[in-house]
Amino acid sequence: MMFFHFLKHCPCILLFLLFTFFYTSTEAYDPLDPDGNITVKWDIINWTPDGYVAVVTMNNFQLYRHIPAPGWSLGWTWAKKEVIWAMVGGQTTEQGDCSKFKGVIPHCCKGNPTVVDLFPGVPYNQQIANCCKGGVLTSWAQDPANAVSAFQLSVGRAGSSKKTVRLPQNFTLNTPGPGYTCGPAKLVKPTRFITPDKKRVTQALMTWNVTCTYSQFLAQKTPTCCVALSSFYNDTIVPCPTCSCGCQGNSAQTGSCVDPSASASHLASVVSSHEKNNITPLVRCTSHMCPIRVHWHIKLNYKLYWRVKVTITNFNYRMNHSNWNLVVQHPNFDNLTQIFSFNYKSINPYGSINDTALLYGVKFYNDFLMQAGPIGNVQSELLFQKNLTTFTFEKGWAFPRRIYFNGDNCVMPPPDAYPWLPNTGSKQEVSLLALIMASLVAIVLHAHS
Numbered sequence: 001m002m003f004f005h006f007l008k009h010c011p012c013i014l015l016f017l018l019f020t021f022f023y024t025s026t027e028a029y030d031p032l033d034p035d036g037n038i039t040v041k042w043d044i045i046n047w048t049p050d051g052y053v054a055v056v057t058m059n060n061f062q063l064y065r066h067i068p069a070p071g072w073s074l075g076w077t078w079a080k081k082e083v084i085w086a087m088v089g090g091q092t093t094e095q096g097d098c099s100k101f102k103g104v105i106p107h108c109c110k111g112n113p114t115v116v117d118l119f120p121g122v123p124y125n126q127q128i129a130n131c132c133k134g135g136v137l138t139s140w141a142q143d144p145a146n147a148v149s150a151f152q153l154s155v156g157r158a159g160s161s162k163k164t165v166r167l168p169q170n171f172t173l174n175t176p177g178p179g180y181t182c183g184p185a186k187l188v189k190p191t192r193f194i195t196p197d198k199k200r201v202t203q204a205l206m207t208w209n210v211t212c213t214y215s216q217f218l219a220q221k222t223p224t225c226c227v228a229l230s231s232f233y234n235d236t237i238v239p240c241p242t243c244s245c246g247c248q249g250n251s252a253q254t255g256s257c258v259d260p261s262a263s264a265s266h267l268a269s270v271v272s273s274h275e276k277n278n279i280t281p282l283v284r285c286t287s288h289m290c291p292i293r294v295h296w297h298i299k300l301n302y303k304l305y306w307r308v309k310v311t312i313t314n315f316n317y318r319m320n321h322s323n324w325n326l327v328v329q330h331p332n333f334d335n336l337t338q339i340f341s342f343n344y345k346s347i348n349p350y351g352s353i354n355d356t357a358l359l360y361g362v363k364f365y366n367d368f369l370m371q372a373g374p375i376g377n378v379q380s381e382l383l384f385q386k387n388l389t390t391f392t393f394e395k396g397w398a399f400p401r402r403i404y405f406n407g408d409n410c411v412m413p414p415p416d417a418y419p420w421l422p423n424t425g426s427k428q429e430v431s432l433l434a435l436i437m438a439s440l441v442a443i444v445l446h447a448h449s
């Protein structure tokens with residue numbers, strides 16, 4: 001609220017905010033993970049008569065954005081007329097026109113191949129280390145050991161005996177939709193490999209890196225998540241804003257929804273009548289139409305501590321979330337005393353400010369958020385120690401500043417709708433300003449879509 005009062009006195013702040021909004025929206029930049037990227041590294045490990053053998057490794061350095069099923073696909077354009085003779089641990093989606101070849105036929109002759117991962121359980125002779133995860137990459141902060149994927153390919157130029165290597169161009173990364181932009185391939189210092197017995201170090205003959213970054217604006221996704229708020233001191237549950245992720249009846253944009261009061265057998269038939277591999281959500285009908293709702297409830301107030309209950313509910317009948325995660329920004333995370341049944345990691349990209357938490361499920365207990373239905377939710381309680389000079393229930397201080405589910409920003413209720421403490425003053429002018437602000441943001445968003 002303070003914030004809006006401030007605005008009243010200085011309209012230039014509003015302009016400034018708007019400006020930064022423009023800036024950040026075009027710059028593909030996530031303030032909570034400013035260095036987040038996926039690096040694609042090509043290590044040439046052998047020369048062949050007409051080319052080379054390379055191991056391609058993808059590292060997901062994003063702190064909390066993972067690549068869920070159905071997984072990544074990586075494309076590029078060859079600089080010359082290269083072909084892929086063979087692949088291990090991955091495959092191209094199309095072979096292309098190999099009619100020029102006699103005898104041994106290449107794996108792929110396309111000028112712009114697209115590679116996808118193999119699935120676990122392929123024969124051992126088709127595997128290499130870190131391959132064959134169905135294209136699923138965990139995030140760096142949550143599970144670094146599984147934030148890597150790799151495949152091997154042998155590249156040649158039929159009829160050529162020259163070994164000149166030209167870097168591939170125009171890399172694209174889809175997961176499966178858009179959102180990532182990849183820079184050019186850059187030659188870097190050759191990777192050093194340490195043998196398993198640690199007695200010898202070998203190195204790649206040549207290495208190049210490609211860096212891909214994510215932008216929510218490029219992804220052009222409608223929001224997938226929203227936030228509801230409540231507290232012990234006020235009976236009102238502030239729900240997710242209406243139409244956060246779509247509006248009921250606006251089916252062209254959002255897909256249809258399922259009425260939860262329908263009988264179980266009707267529900268089952270609606271859900272199964274949609275194709276299995278379709279990843280567009282089929283949500284329960286709600287006013288917000290979001291596949292995911294996060295509920296932040298201020299549960300208890302002690303003298304030196306306070307307690308919050310967080311519940312994540314899945315409204316999507318078509319999606320189980322394995323390895324889900326939540327990023328929550330709140331100033332009291334610098335003094336989180338206890339957390340029940342979720343894992344916690346602090347994320348502090350700016351070093352000194354410790355106000356952002358990565359929360360995720362406990363393995364084999366609640367790391368799997370089930371599709372919509374009676375068990376489609378996970379919950380936790382957080383116990384914070386108060387800093388008595390800053391702690392307050394006023395002005396919505398105790399509510400989160402920002403929440404992401406699986407890296408996607410969740411729509412928050414407008415600040416003037418937050419549950420009030422009993423006996424706080426009128427908020428008329430605030431709502432007017434909030435309205436102006438909201439419409440400006442809407443205009444900006446519109447201009448970008």
Ligand SMILES: *[C@@H]1O[C@H](CO)[C@@H](O)[C@H](O)[C@H]1NC(C)=O
Nearest residue numbers: 035036037038039061062211
């Ligand atoms: C990619 O991410 C890593 C890890 O956060 C970081 O060290 C590196 O600087 C990033 N690269 C680019 C080009 O941003």
Ligand SMILES: *[C@@H]1O[C@H](CO)[C@@H](O)[C@H](O)[C@H]1NC(C)=O
Nearest residue numbers: 039040041057059188189209
């Ligand atoms: C190239 O990528 C690897 C990870 O795949 C990273 O460790 C290395 O630092 C990168 N090199 C440069 C120069 O960015």
Ligand SMILES: *[C@@H]1O[C@H](CO)[C@@H](O)[C@H](O)[C@H]1NC(C)=O
Nearest residue numbers: 076077078079112169170171
């Ligand atoms: C790569 O993309 C740029 C811009 O889209 C285009 O001008 C260029 O021709 C492409 N290069 C190849 C080899 O496709």
Ligand SMILES: *[C@@H]1O[C@H](CO)[C@@H](O)[C@H](O)[C@H]1NC(C)=O
Nearest residue numbers: 276317318319320321370371
């Ligand atoms: C989600 O998991 C449950 C239990 O493993 C399974 O029965 C269901 O078919 C899965 N749903 C989807 C959409 O994959």
Ligand SMILES: *[C@@H]1O[C@H](CO)[C@@H](O)[C@H](O)[C@H]1NC(C)=O
Nearest residue numbers: 333334335336337346348354
């Ligand atoms: C942030 O604060 C929490 C206590 O809430 C502490 O456990 C964690 O180590 C802190 N992180 C950093 C980087 O200071």
Ligand SMILES: *[C@@H]1O[C@H](CO)[C@@H](O)[C@H](O)[C@H]1NC(C)=O
Nearest residue numbers: 334335336385386387388389
């Ligand atoms: C948490 O707050 C208490 C009381 O304000 C303080 O003594 C303690 O050092 C704080 N802990 C951290 C990790 O900041």
Ligand SMILES: *[C@@H]1O[C@H](CO)[C@@H](O)[C@H](O)[C@H]1NC(C)=O
Nearest residue numbers: 334335386387388389390391
């Ligand atoms: C409480 O917050 C104030 C203001 O941010 C800070 O100066 C003080 O160090 C904090 N106290 C503790 C114990 O963390």
Ligand SMILES: *[C@@H]1O[C@H](CO)[C@@H](O)[C@H](O)[C@H]1NC(C)=O
Nearest residue numbers: 234236417418419420421422
């Ligand atoms: C609870 O908060 C709502 C705003 O969300 C407000 O309209 C209502 O008057 C508050 N109730 C009490 C008892 O203060």
